[in-house]
Every structure is written in C-alpha cells, then in structure tokens.
Amino acid sequence: MKEKLPKFTATLIFGLGIFFFLVWLGSVYFLVTQLGQSISFWAIFWQYGLSVLLLVLVSATAVYAMLHRDLLRPIQQLAEKMAHLVNSQYSGQLNQPVEVTTGLEQMLHYFIELKKMAKRDSPTGLNNRAAFEERLDHAVRDSKRSGRKYALLLVEVDGIESISKQHGQYMVDALLKQVAERLNEGLRASDNVSQFEKNLFALLLEVQDQDQLVGLVEKIYLRTARRYRVLGRRMNISIMVGVSLYPLQAIEAKQLFEYAGSALREAQNTNCPIVFYESGTKTDISGFTLVQHLRQALDNDEFKLVFQPVIELHGHNTAYFEALLRWKDPQMHDVSIERTIQIAEKNQLIQPLTNWIVMTVCKLLKKQELNDLVIGVNLSMIDLHDRYLPRRIDKCLRKYGVNPGKLMIEITEGQIMQEPDEVADILSHLGMMGLSLSIDDFGTGQASLTYLKKLPVEKLKIDQSFIMDMPKNDDDRLIVKATIDLAHTLDLQVIAEGVENVEIYDMLTEMNCDYAQGYYISRPLEADQITNWYQQLGRH
Numbered sequence: 001m002k003e004k005l006p007k008f009t010a011t012l013i014f015g016l017g018i019f020f021f022l023v024w025l026g027s028v029y030f031l032v033t034q035l036g037q038s039i040s041f042w043a044i045f046w047q048y049g050l051s052v053l054l055l056v057l058v059s060a061t062a063v064y065a066m067l068h069r070d071l072l073r074p075i076q077q078l079a080e081k082m083a084h085l086v087n088s089q090y091s092g093q094l095n096q097p098v099e100v101t102t103g104l105e106q107m108l109h110y111f112i113e114l115k116k117m118a119k120r121d122s123p124t125g126l127n128n129r130a131a132f133e134e135r136l137d138h139a140v141r142d143s144k145r146s147g148r149k150y151a152l153l154l155v156e157v158d159g160i161e162s163i164s165k166q167h168g169q170y171m172v173d174a175l176l177k178q179v180a181e182r183l184n185e186g187l188r189a190s191d192n193v194s195q196f197e198k199n200l201f202a203l204l205l206e207v208q209d210q211d212q213l214v215g216l217v218e219k220i221y222l223r224t225a226r227r228y229r230v231l232g233r234r235m236n237i238s239i240m241v242g243v244s245l246y247p248l249q250a251i252e253a254k255q256l257f258e259y260a261g262s263a264l265r266e267a268q269n270t271n272c273p274i275v276f277y278e279s280g281t282k283t284d285i286s287g288f289t290l291v292q293h294l295r296q297a298l299d300n301d302e303f304k305l306v307f308q309p310v311i312e313l314h315g316h317n318t319a320y321f322e323a324l325l326r327w328k329d330p331q332m333h334d335v336s337i338e339r340t341i342q343i344a345e346k347n348q349l350i351q352p353l354t355n356w357i358v359m360t361v362c363k364l365l366k367k368q369e370l371n372d373l374v375i376g377v378n379l380s381m382i383d384l385h386d387r388y389l390p391r392r393i394d395k396c397l398r399k400y401g402v403n404p405g406k407l408m409i410e411i412t413e414g415q416i417m418q419e420p421d422e423v424a425d426i427l428s429h430l431g432m433m434g435l436s437l438s439i440d441d442f443g444t445g446q447a448s449l450t451y452l453k454k455l456p457v458e459k460l461k462i463d464q465s466f467i468m469d470m471p472k473n474d475d476d477r478l479i480v481k482a483t484i485d486l487a488h489t490l491d492l493q494v495i496a497e498g499v500e501n502v503e504i505y506d507m508l509t510e511m512n513c514d515y516a517q518g519y520y521i522s523r524p525l526e527a528d529q530i531t532n533w534y535q536q537l538g539r540h
Contacts, residue, residue, distance in 0.1 A: 126180050132194035132202050136253045139204060143247060150246045151213055152260045153203040155183065155224065156268070158238035160199040167233070172198070175230045175237070182224045202260075207245070214276075214291045215347040217243060221274055240267040244277040291347050294340060297327070298352055304328045305360055306524035307375065309533060310495060310517045313509050318534065319495075320374035320408055320436075322517065323361055324524050325353075341380070350382045358393055361407065362400040364527055370534060376408035376438060381415045385422060390429040404434030412441045416455070424455055431456030438495070443483065453490045459515070460487060464498025467518075471503050481511050488512070 127135070139150055157179055164172045176198070183193050183201055190206040203220070207213055225239040242264025250256040263277040297303055307321035325337055344350045361375050383389050397404055409430055416423050416439070431437055438459040439452060443466055452460065462483055470477045480496070487494045496508050499518030508516055525533055 126201070127192070127194040129194065129196045129202075132192065132196070132204070133253065135192050135194075136204055136256070140246065140253050140256075149207040149210070149248065150256075151205045151207050151217075152244050152246065152256050153205065153217065153220070154196075154242045154260045154264045155201040155203065155220075156240045156242075156264060157199040157201075158240065163235070171230060171233070175228060175235060178228055178230065179224060179237075182226075183220065185223060186219070209346065210248075211343055211346040213245075214343075217241060217274060218347075225273070239273060240264060241274045242267055242277070243275070249277060291343060291349070294344055294347075294349055294353075298349075298356060302328050303353075303356065304527075305357065305364075306526060307530060308517060308524040309522045310376075310515050311521055313505075313513055313516050318372070319515050320376050321525075321530065322376045322410065323357065323378070325357065326524075345380050345382050350380045351386065354380065354383050354389075355392060355396075358396050358407075359400075362396050362402045364530075365402045365406050366400045368530060370531070372534075373530070374406050374408055374436070376410045376436075378410045378440065379415075384411065384415055384426050387426070389426060390433060393430070393435070394433055405436065408436040408438055410438045410440045410461070413439055413443070414441070416452070420451075427455050427457070443479070452492070457492065459493045459495055461495040461497050461517075464518070467496045467498040467504060467508075468500060470507055477507070480508075480513075484511050484513050 136152070139148070142148065143150065157176070160172055160176075163175065176195075179201070180193065180195065183203060187193065187203075188206065192204040194202050196202050205213075205216065221239055221241055225237070228235045228237065242260045242262070244250055244256050244259035244263060246256050250259050259277040263275040267273065267275040304326050305323045306326050307323055309321055310319045311317065312319055325341070327337065327340075341350070341353075344353050357377055361377055365373060365375060379389075386392075393407075394404075396402075397407065409427075411423075411427075427437060436459070437455070437457045438461060439457055440461045441463045442460045443463045462480055466476045466480050470480060484494045493514040495515040495517060496504075496513050497517045499505055499508065499516045499520045501520055504518075505516060505520055522533070
C-alpha cells in the first residue's frame, strides 16, 4: 500500500526544519562577521547549534505525530473507503481494482467519482431521483428561454416483489439492469432516463414533433414489455406508463410530476398500459385518444368512403370518381379527417388505412357493373416510400378481379418533390401495372411541368385556391390559363377542382380545360348513389 501523502508531509516537515536551521546558522555567521574575530564561529556553533538542531527535529517529530493522528490517518482511512466504494460501484467494469492512494490528485478523483455515485443508482447505473430532478429543473428553466417542449414518462415495472421472493435480489438486479438498457435504446442526447425507485423509472423526452409522441411512447413500451431472459430464466413483466407534457399541461417541474403520476395511477386502475394525462378541457393535446380511436375504427369498420365525380367539360361525361375518407358517424369525432390522416401518417397507421381504402374501392369496382367506372385513390407520402406498395395494390386487384385501369392513383405535387427519385421509381412501377396516375393540388409545391413529364403521369389537378379566386383575381386567372396551355403542350390533361359556380365553370370551358370537379358539379356521393348518378346526372 502506497502512502504518498504521509511521506510527502514528513519530508515537508523535515525540510522546513532544515530550512529554519540554515536560517539560524546564517544569522550566527552574520553576527560573527559583524563582531569581528573576537567571537569564534565554531565555538558558537558547537555551543548552540546542536541544541537548536535537536530542538527542531523534536518539534518536527511532535508535529508529524499530531498530524498523523488527527489528519493523515483519517485521510488514509477515508481513501480506503472511497477506493472500496469506487471498486464496488464499477465492479465488473474495471480491468483491475483501483489502488488505495492518497495523493492529492487521487483524492480529487475519488471525490469526483463519489459525487457521481451520489446521483447514480446501483446496479442499473442510471441517474437517481435527485439527479433527474436536477436535470428536469434545468430543462424547465431552459424551456422558458428556448421554447423547447418535453414529455415526462413514469414507467413502472410490475411484479418486482414477487420475483424477489421467488428468485432473490440478484435476479431482480439483473432484470432491472436489462430494463434500463432497453429504456436507453434509441434515445437522443437530449433525452434522460433515471431510476426513481426499485420498480419505477422516469424518462424526460424532448418533443420535437408532438404528433409523433404517441408512436415514440408506444415504441418505448413495446421494447420494454418484451420477454426477458435473466440469468438463464425467461421472464415476462408488466409495464405501465404515465405521460404528462410540458409546457402544454404543466408549467412547473413539480406539477409535471404530479400529472405524470396521476396518469400512471389511472393506468394501474384501468389496466391500460399507456395513459396520457388529460386536462379538464378534454382537449386531446397528445393525439393519443385519436390514435386509439383510429385503431378502433379500423378494427370496427367505422370508416366509409364517399365519391366525388370528375366530369369532362366538353363531352360532359363522367371521367372518374375521387374516393374521399369519412367517419361513418362524424358526431363521435370532433377532429377533422385531415387531422386524422396526419396523425395516422406519424404513428405507423397509414399503411393499414391505405390497405383498407384500396380494398374497399376494389370491392366496389367488382360490385358495380359499370364498364366506365374509374375510381381515384389518394396516397400518402408514407405510402410512396414503401417499396412494397405496388405489390400490395396488385395483390388486392387480383383478389377482386379488378382491371388495373379502373383504379387511379392521386398524389400531391409536394409529395413528388420529397425524395423525387424514390417516388419516381414507385410511380413508374404503378404505371407499368396499368394504373392511371394524377397529380393533385398542382401549383402549391415546387414541381415543374417539365419534371412531371418525366413521370408516367396522365393528369394534373390545379389546386382549388387558384380556381375559386379566378372571377375576382386576374393573376389567378392568368396562372390557370398558362398552366392549362403548357400542360396540353406536354400532352397532360388538366382537372380543375373547386368549381363552385357557373361562372367558374364557363371560364374553364373557355380556357379549354379538360375536366372539372366541385360542388357545382356534385357533392361527394355515397357508394349506393353512383349507379343513380350515371343514370340521371352522368351527363351535365
């Protein structure tokens, strides 16, 4: 065992004794030289010098004994305890044990490690409640300046006491360590995970896109709730999550804890694994309720499609019907269908929703014995990044025996300009399958007509914001006219949406527009009204 500090102190005391002795010796020499040869230097040295030197050494020894008893020994004992704690904390992580050293640099290292240990839980290695509350207070202060938003998750592991009784504490420690590792997976540097109690964890997540929060929380839950293998045994545990939001619900850290705890208690009482705290306003801030309703709607057949006709302006024939998603009972849902689709896109629900729409359209096309019936389906940007989309659509067409030409795919201009090469590949595949392709909301994005010409697109639909303002806005009228002329030059057919009155209808006819869609033509029809439309209103 090295004792650098005691040795250093002893050397220092002895050195000081020698220093003072030399000072005394110099003083004697000075006196001798000043008083002349009448006084012998060596006589004074032998008479007084040895006694002074002996006195210095005795004093130094006494001082060292007192320092060793009252300072050095306690420091040495403290160093041993600190080294023991550091070795215990990092057991299994250190290549070799930390030596007990009492140099000042080593002591500083011990104090730093002990300060970390005071804010860390063992054996998970996560920060404890004190450290988490400190981090949360800092986040709240920072948010008031930066405007950042956060979500607090309280995650409870159920059944810890039972596992401890059956398998012992070592099994519990190993399990909690795996839980901590799963909670940490995929988190960003700005996120924080801590352990409050033996079976309670807390996560502070920075919320960059609130609509994606539900999906993020569900990922954390599903990752944590999977089966565990601990010390050779398989274990299933129950996870409960309570969530509150800052500053949308709480404006102080204490309030945020209170709301997350309330949500966690509701999860325990209702046996629902994830509960978002809801304020008294009943406003679904997180979108969680809507996500739940959306899942139920897909399972319980609560959606329906309505169909708005698109007609030829010159021949007055029906070109196709655009399928539009609706709730069967809109009074049960106070959120628009547009908002519903946005939530679905950000929570991995758009694929099953698109599958349902395509399947419903294919069923209708098979049921309706109308040779000219073509139905357009809107695709999400998420769909256009799914390389399996053409395969899924082809499978559905084959299942119901539908000619691909009777299904039109509509995508917005803005969707094309997000990763255009990937989108172009998907669209080319759909075009080769025989599906018609149309660009929706043209004029609101960044795409040029010359770029669209490179895609297997047959039609483009001018956004209604330009069409509806034509009677009173000369600029919009010129834009619509120029777009129609250029599109015809590139062999693209043009659809005008938002045709609300006869004035707009006549202006589009004069501009030689190909198709029109809007309330002046028809409001969206129920599926059972399509046959009647062809019989009575198919010609305008």
